[in-house]
Structure formats: C-alpha cells, structure tokens
Amino acid sequence: MNFNQISQVAVQLLTEFGLKILGAIILWIVAQKLIDFALKLVRRGFRNQQIDPTIVNYLLNIISVTLRIVLIVAILGFFGVETTSFAALLAAVGVAIGAAWGGLLANFAAGAFLIIFRPFKVGDFITAAGVTGTVTEIGLFTTSINTLDNVMTIVGNNKIFADNIQNFSANPYRRVDLVAQLHNDVDHNDAINLLKTRISRIPNVLTNPAPEIDILEFNLAGPVLAVRPYTNNEYYWQVYFDTNKTIRKTFGEAGYPVPEHRYAVSSSPLAGANAAISTPPLAY
Numbered sequence: 001m002n003f004n005q006i007s008q009v010a011v012q013l014l015t016e017f018g019l020k021i022l023g024a025i026i027l028w029i030v031a032q033k034l035i036d037f038a039l040k041l042v043r044r045g046f047r048n049q050q051i052d053p054t055i056v057n058y059l060l061n062i063i064s065v066t067l068r069i070v071l072i073v074a075i076l077g078f079f080g081v082e083t084t085s086f087a088a089l090l091a092a093v094g095v096a097i098g099a100a101w102g103g104l105l106a107n108f109a110a111g112a113f114l115i116i117f118r119p120f121k122v123g124d125f126i127t128a129a130g131v132t133g134t135v136t137e138i139g140l141f142t143t144s145i146n147t148l149d150n151v152m153t154i155v156g157n158n159k160i161f162a163d164n165i166q167n168f169s170a171n172p173y174r175r176v177d178l179v180a181q182l183h184n185d186v187d188h189n190d191a192i193n194l195l196k197t198r199i200s201r202i203p204n205v206l207t208n209p210a211p212e213i214d215i216l217e218f219n220l221a222g223p224v225l226a227v228r229p230y231t232n233n234e235y236y237w238q239v240y241f242d243t244n245k246t247i248r249k250t251f252g253e254a255g256y257p258v259p260e261h262r263y264a265v266s267s268s269p270l271a272g273a274n275a276a277i278s279t280p281p282l283a284y
Contacts, residue, residue, distance in 0.1 A: 024075050031071045039064060053122045058115050061140045107141040110157035114138055124169040125233065129159045169233055173206055176229050176240050180247045183257040184222040188215060191256070195227060198250045202242045204235035221259035 039060055046056040115138065120126045124135050126145070133147035142154045168174060182191055192213050199211045209230050216226035227247060231239040 027075060028071070031074075035064065035067045035071070038067070055115060057122065057137055058111065058140070065140070104141060106158040107156045110161035111138065111140055111143075113161055114143070114157060119165045120167045120169070124167055126168065127166040129155050129163045131155055171233075173230050173232050174236055175212075176231060176236065176243060178227040178240070178243055178247070179216060180225040180227050180251070181219075181259045182222045182225060183259045186222065186256050188223050188225070191225065191251070191254070194250050194254060195225070195247065198246050199227065199229050199243060202229065202239060202246060204231050204239055205243075206230040206232070220261040220263070 042063065043056060043060060046059070114120075120128075120135055122135050122137060125133070126135060128143075128145070131145050131147065131153050133145040133153065135143065136146050136152070137144040138157075142156055143160055145153045145155060147153055180191070180195065182188060195213050196211060199205060199213070200207065205211060206229070211227070211229040213225055213227050215223050217224045227243060229239055229243055
C-alpha cells in the first residue's frame with residue numbers, strides 16, 4: 001500500500017471539501033446580505049404604495065422564510081445533494097412536523113385569517129386572549145401586544161382568533177364610565193346640573209355626544225350617579241383622571257355633606273330600645 005498516494009488523495013479531498021465549506025460560508029453570508037437588502041427594498045416599495053403596516057410585516061415574514069429555504073436548498077445543491085430528493089424529504093418532514101405540531105399550523109392559519117378579516121391592525125389598542133394592550137406586530141404564528149404596564153406579550157394567533165376580540169381603536173371615540181356617590185340630603189338634580197357644566201369644560205371631552213350624567217342606583221349612603229363623558233381614544237386616560245378630579249372638586253365647592261352609610265339596629269322587642277350606628281364617612 002502506497003501511503004504517499006493515500007495521503008495525497010486525502011489532502012486533495014480535504015482541500016476540495018474545505019474549499020466547498022468556505023464557498024458555502026461565503027455564499028451564506030453574501031446571500032443573507034442580499035436577502036436583507038431585498039427585504040428593505042420590498043418594505044420601501046410597500047410604504048410608497050401606502051399599504052397597511054400589518055399586511056407589510058406579514059408579507060415580509062413570508063418572503064423572508066421562503067428566501068432562506070431557497071438559500072438552504074441552493075447550498076445543499078452546491079455540495080452535490082440532489083435537491084429534488086431534498087424537496088420531497090422536506091415535504092415529508094413538513095407533514096410529520098405538521099402532524100406533531102398541529103398547534104403551529106393552527107397559529108399559521110389563524111395569522112392568515114387575522115390578515116384577511118382584519119379584526120385589528122398594528123397600532124390598535126385591543127383586548128384579546130385575556131391580554132390588553134397595543135398591537136405592535138402580527139407575525140406568522142404569534143401576535144405581539146405591548147400591555148399598559150409596558151410589558152411585551154407574545155400571544156399565539158390561534159388563541160387570539162378563537163377568543164373574543166375587543167378593538168378599542170375601531171371607533172373614533174370611547175365612553176368613560178365613572179360613578180359619583182351623593183349624600184341622601186343632596187338634591188340630585190342640582191348635582192347633575194353642576195357636573196354637566198363642569199365636565200363639559202374638561203379638555204378633550206366631546207360635546208357630541210354630550211356627557212351623560214344620571215342616577216345609576218341607590219345604596220345606604222344615597223344616590224349613585226353614573227358619570228359618562230365621551231372622548232377620542234388617544235385622550236381616554238386624561239379624561240378619565242380629570243373627570244374624577246372634577247367630581248371631587250365640584251362636590252367640595254358646592255358644600256355637599258360627605259356620604260356615609262347609616263344602619264338602624266333594633267334591640268329585642270322586650271328591651272324596646274333603638275340604636276343608630278354609622279360607618280366611617282366616604283370622603284370626597
């Protein structure tokens with residue numbers, strides 16, 4: 001056995017394989033740069049056409065995944081792997097993965113339905129699958145929602161699509177729902193008129209529809225007023241807090257007594273005595 005010839009053949013094979021590995025690495029790096037560049041061009045083209053960002057992000061995700069699969073097949077073909085066989089193998093693996101991970105395909109299908117039916121879009125403030133916040137991205141399999149306490153929450157598309165969805169941004173304005181407790185001795189009509197005047201002066205409160213203020217219910221302290229101004233979505237929390245401040249300030253300046261719960265407690269019939277007990281007052 002000629003060891004010199006064996007070593008020469010081995011060196012030649014290793015050199016050829018090493019060059020192929022090096023070529024594959026270069027091809028991968030260059031192709032990744034080209035894919036990223038192509039995605040930027042596509043994104044720019046979509047923006048120029050003023051296409052909705054929700055659809056743009058979804059389409060770019062699909063294009064990105066497709067191009068990277070094509071790149072992997074091309075690199076395998078560079079190494080001499082039969083790509084037609086690989087495609088068949090990939091399809092078989094896809095079926096196997098789909099059977100094992102049915103939830104993944106369900107999320108993908110739900111993502112497509114979310115794009116088609118458009119119950120919400122990127123930037124909308126929603127409640128879906130028990131999560132409330134602003135939608136930042138609708139992906140192939142998941143949707144990203146930034147909650148009110150600034151926590152990025154990733155939710156499966158299928159869970160969102162199978163649950164109730166509340167889109168607070170769909171309509172141009174919202175109603176703020178608050179209550180105001182009155183003392184039994186306060187004239188409710190006077191309180192209602194005062195609140196209507198003061199609340200209509202709060203910045204960003206709509207005049208059409210006008211604020212709704214009326215008796216909601218009664219309790220042991222007295223009437224409870226429903227205080228419901230309307231405002232545009234972006235000013236919701238500003239109007240919410242300003243309305244609470246206005247209720248306190250209005251009732252305080254009017255000199256209304258502080259509401260308190262009163263209970264009448266009767267002793268046994270033999271004692272024949274009655275006692276009045278008051279709970280601590282409800283401060284404005």
